[in-house]
Amino acid sequence: MDNSIILKPVYSQTVPTPLGLKLPKNWLLSWHQVATREALRDPNIDVVFNTAMTGDGKSLAAYLEVLQGECCVIGLYPTNELARDQETQIKGYIEQFQPVNNPRVVRLSGAELEIYAENEGLRKGAAIATRTHQSEVILTNTDIWHYLHRGAYLISGDSPDKLWGRIDKDFDLFIFDEFHVFQAPQIASTINTMLLIRYTNRRKKFLFLSATPNRQLIERLEKAGFRCRQINPTEENKYAFDERLAQGWRQVSRTISLTFIPLEPTVTSSETWLRDNSHLILAQFQQYPGSKVAIILNSIAAVKRLTPFFRELLQPLGLTVGENTGLSGKTEKDRSLAADLVIGTSTIDVGVDFKINLLIFESSDAGSFIQRLGRLGRHDGYEKDGKLIKFERFSAFALVPNFLVERLFEGETAALEVNGIYDRPFFHGKINELYRQINDFQGYYRRWGGVQSRLLFSKLGDRTIQPQYAQSREKFREVCEQVFDIKLKSVIAQIKRWEEDWRQLSGKSGKKAGNPIAEDAWSFRGASAVLCGLYDLTEENEADRFKTYDLPGILGNLEIELWTETAFMRSLKETAARTAQPIPKGRFARCLAFMKLHFYREEKLNWKFTYSDDLQPIADAWKVQVLKGVEIWQPGNRWVGEINKLLRNQGLVCYVIHRPVSEVRMRLRLPMHFQIYPMSDHNSVHDATAPYSIAIAQSALLLDTLAYWLKSKGDEQWIV
Numbered sequence: 153m154d155n156s157i158i159l160k161p162v163y164s165q166t167v168p169t170p171l172g173l174k175l176p177k178n179w180l181l182s183w184h185q186v187a188t189r190e191a192l193r194d195p196n197i198d199v200v201f202n203t204a205m206t207g208d209g210k211s212l213a214a215y216l217e218v219l220q221g222e223c224c225v226i227g228l229y230p231t232n233e234l235a236r237d238q239e240t241q242i243k244g245y246i247e248q249f250q251p252v253n254n255p256r257v258v259r260l261s262g263a264e265l266e267i268y269a270e271n272e273g274l275r276k277g278a279a280i281a282t283r284t285h286q287s288e289v290i291l292t293n294t295d296i297w298h299y300l301h302r303g304a305y306l307i308s309g310d311s312p313d314k315l316w317g318r319i320d321k322d323f324d325l326f327i328f329d330e331f332h333v334f335q336a337p338q339i340a341s342t343i344n345t346m347l348l349i350r351y352t353n354r355r356k357k358f359l360f361l362s363a364t365p366n367r368q369l370i371e372r373l374e375k376a377g378f379r380c381r382q383i384n385p386t387e388e389n390k391y392a393f394d395e396r397l398a399q400g401w402r403q404v405s406r407t408i409s410l411t412f413i414p415l416e417p418t419v420t421s422s423e424t425w426l427r428d429n430s431h432l433i434l435a436q437f438q439q440y441p442g443s444k445v446a447i448i449l450n451s452i453a454a455v456k457r458l459t460p461f462f463r464e465l466l467q468p469l470g471l472t473v474g475e476n477t478g479l480s481g482k483t484e485k486d487r488s489l490a491a492d493l494v495i496g497t498s499t500i501d502v503g504v505d506f507k508i509n510l511l512i513f514e515s516s517d518a519g520s521f522i523q524r525l526g527r528l529g530r531h532d533g534y535e536k537d538g539k540l541i542k543f544e545r546f547s548a549f550a551l552v553p554n555f556l557v558e559r560l561f562e563g564e565t566a567a568l569e570v571n572g573i574y575d576r577p578f579f580h581g582k583i584n585e586l587y588r589q590i591n592d593f594q595g596y597y598r599r600w601g602g603v604q605s606r607l608l609f610s611k612l613g614d615r616t617i618q619p620q621y622a623q624s625r626e627k628f629r630e631v632c633e634q635v636f637d638i639k640l641k642s643v644i645a646q647i648k649r650w651e652e653d654w655r656q657l658s659g660k661s662g663k664k665a666g667n668p669i670a671e672d673a674w675s676f677r678g679a680s681a682v683l684c685g686l687y688d689l690t691e692e693n694e695a696d697r698f699k700t701y702d703l704p705g706i707l708g709n710l711e712i713e714l715w716t717e718t719a720f721m722r723s724l725k726e727t728a729a730r731t732a733q734p735i736p737k738g739r740f741a742r743c744l745a746f747m748k749l750h751f752y753r754e755e756k757l758n759w760k761f762t763y764s765d766d767l768q769p770i771a772d773a774w775k776v777q778v779l780k781g782v783e784i785w786q787p788g789n790r791w792v793g794e795i796n797k798l799l800r801n802q803g804l805v806c807y808v809i810h811r812p813v814s815e816v817r818m819r820l821r822l823p824m825h826f827q828i829y830p831m832s833d834h835n836s837v838h839d840a841t842a843p844y845s846i847a848i849a850q851s852a853l854l855l856d857t858l859a860y861w862l863k864s865k866g867d868e869q870w871i872v
Contacts, residue, residue, distance in 0.1 A: 155412040155557055158573045161529075162405040163398035164208050165390040174220060176248045182402060183390040184383050185213040191381045192217065192325065192357050198350075199358045199373055199380045201365050205391070205576065206526025207503065208404045210361040213383075214327045215242055218289055221251040226319075227327045228294045232261040233485075233500045234330060235291045241504075242289060255288035260296060263736035270734070277305035277315055284319050294328065294338065298676040301345045303611055311616035313352070320349050325357045331369070332362040332519050335823070336596035336857075337850050339369050340636070341676050344604045347376060347631055351624040352612075363526065364519040364584075368592060376635045386577050393575040405576070406529035409547045412561075414554035419756060422514050422551040423454045430465055432549075433493065436510050437471060442541040444534065446502045447495040448513040448524050450824060452477045453709035455495050456690070456752035462493060476500065484692070503527030507534040509543035514551045516824035518587040521550065522580050552587075559586040591821040595857035597636050602643040603673035605632035609640060654778055658803060668778050668805050669853075678850025681802050685720050685746040686712075695733040698724050703744060703795070704829055707759040707786060712747040714791045720746040745798050747791075759786035760830040760842045767833035767844050771810040776856045778803045782846075785837060807852035807859075813845045820858055827851035 166180040217223035229235040269279040392398035415421040474488025476496030511528040515521035533542040567582040612625035650669040682703035728735045762785040783796040830842035847855040
């Protein structure tokens with residue numbers, strides 16, 4: 153393995169404690185933490201971006217004012233797992249800082265809200281109001297924040313600002329963590345909500361924490377008139393990479409040996425490599441007793457298949473293996489913290505509570521590469537039975553596409569030398585420059601961002617609040633039209649056309665008929681029409697067995713048994729009663745089907761969508777549309793007939809292109825988890841390669857922006 157380099161350690165500059173700031177004994181703050189506090193206190197700044205390196209204490213910078221007892225904060229996270237992790241960290245800070253007001257921390261998720269509301273006999277909206285009123289720190293996911301301002305938790309007759317009107321007044325600072333994981337729809341949603349807060353409240357503060365900030369977000373916020381400041385310790389030379397030059401500075405990362413493993417860009421290449429090279433992990437534990445190892449992959453199914461493999465491999469050495477994915481139950485996640493090897497798709501706890509000295513990881517782009525590598529080398533060791541187990545060295549294996557290794561190491565213009573020694577900013581710059589650049593969907597804002605604006609504008613015109621917000625509403629409209637380069641009148645007309653098209657297709661009428669395209673456009677992550685309820689028999693803890701999973705992932709990776717909704721919900725209620733653990737059921741309300749998961753398949757199975765008529769006219773429309781009559785083709789799946797009975801009547805928001813999936817993905821530089829799948833019609837159902845591609849839900853809207861941009865340039869070809 154000769155594609156190896158050495159990454160230098162990282163030291164962050166510490167600074168004298170500002171006058172009046174109270175810290176625990178012997179604590180010093182890094183430059184970026186003090187600079188962030190100063191920016192948040194500056195009345196001429198609205199939005200702050202902290203781009204400190206992973207592991208350099210961005211969370212402490214965010215909550216520093218809370219720990220002085222001077223601020224009420226809402227922390228917004230891309231996942232409930234990350235919010236849960238931050239809850240533990242912030243409560244630890246409160247215990248160390250001992251602020252006089254002892255700020256109350258409350259974590260909100262859809263599941264917690266549902267359980268709290270049922271226990272207290274409240275509606276969800278009332279539960280939100282109660283919980284937020286009883287705390288100084290709210291930790292939740294960005295989805296809830298979005299839907300809260302959309303009026304999703306209200307009942308008929310409530311004024312649209314019943315919840316957000318008070319919450320936006322009570323809380324001073326809104327923190328967005330790990331915001332780089334979001335795409336254009338979530339960025340547009342966040343901008344819309346920030347504008348709503350700005351024009352219906354006094355000025356609030358917004359803080360974005362990300363080692364890889366989103367340029368589109370910054371540009372559009374500045375266009376909207378937000379006064380932004382970036383806290384960038386790298387540009388300010390506040391990092392050092394030599395201990396001799398960093399006396400008294402805080403160490404952020406240790407020296408790391410990084411080896412690149414070039415692989416064919418297929419779905420199973422990393423999994424195969426791990427099986428074939430498992431001796432490397434055995435050697436790590438034998439050569440460095442007390443090691444802690446993390447394997448971070450992109451596929452949940454791969455994790456599920458590899459976990460038993462490594463458990464069997466390491467059991468003779470008395471070593472344990474834990475699992476950490478979005479589907480892992482709480483019992484499994486808690487167990488993983490005490491394991492010797494953790495394998496998963498999530499970085500939650502990795503490098504923090506679960507301290508590691510060997511990391512093997514996949515990535516999907518430059519941002520995820522840098523973020524995942526940043527979990528390694530953050531600690532000298534860990535405590536076990538009251539003793540410090542000290543790590544001797546830190547190593548990483550990056551499982552990457554072979555083209556990246558070629559760009560990094562081969563040719564006259566190679567960016568890196570084998571066994572070269574590099575500092576992090578230089579290395580991160582090369583990864584950002586040479587890794588696969590995914591599409592940023594810039595056309596989304598003009599094409600779809602205004603649909604959310606239209607909804608919020610309409611809410612501000614409600615008779616219960618219209619006089620109060622008359623001027624705010626008009627200013628909101630003006631700025632949204634400027635930021636998204638739209639006219640709301642045109643957006644209104646388009647929404648009405650979608651609504652009429654859907655009424656004709658569905659045969660429904662009235663307000664309850666809905667508007668699927670608009671609903672996907674004004675939702676935060678899109679509303680999946682193929683989400684399924686899953687009873688996971690591979691899960692040890694009964695209460696953790698009830699999950700949701702998209703149908704495409706089920707068809708490719710899971711061995712299932714179709715179940716009825718009645719039987720599924722009966723089992724849920726019985727399990728909750730038997731285990732005395734409440735199990736939230738609201739997430740299953742719109743599931744297409746219900747299934748039992750028996751096991752994860754060893755090999756991914758092929759499947760495709762089919763359409764009984766001709767797809768060419770649909771593809772020639774070059775637009776997002778709702779399609780009925782879609783089915784699944786998968787020989788050998790004995791449940792496919794029953795699934796198709798449910799699926800063919802479902803209206804799928806989609807975009808169809810007359811090109812194979814592999815070609816569309818490559819030429820349009822689509823993200824790894826983009827929802828686009830192979831599709832055939834009655835003329836091509838037996839073709840070896842499906843000639844059409846179908847993007848569904850919010851991915852259809854994103855795909856539309858590429859074609860929309862191309863056609864606006866006068867190019868009728870979709871290929872870029």
